[in-house]
């Protein structure tokens with residue numbers, strides 16, 4: 001069982017959270033052409049490695065938390081507020097995820 005550090009509630013059990021998707025893409029782009037909307041809604045990557053994700057704290061404050069998680073080991077390097085730029089202390093994070101080292 002994993003523990004996720006909610007910025008509002010503190011460290012809580014993973015069972016209180018629900019995965020909500022990739023935090024590196026806009027889930028509902030407005031004012032884009034049909035092809036761009038199709039790509040945003042239906043075409044998603046399946047990265048292996050460090051990934052920036054949205055998690056919803058459904059069993060707590062019901063707010064969205066930004067999580068930097070490794071998709072193979074499930075290790076969580078950082079968590080933060082939705083508008084926060086996460087900085088990993090592991091040094092494993094690539095620039096392609098929009099996260100500074």
Ligand SMILES: [Zn+2]
Nearest residue numbers: 006009057061
């Ligand atoms: Zn919370």
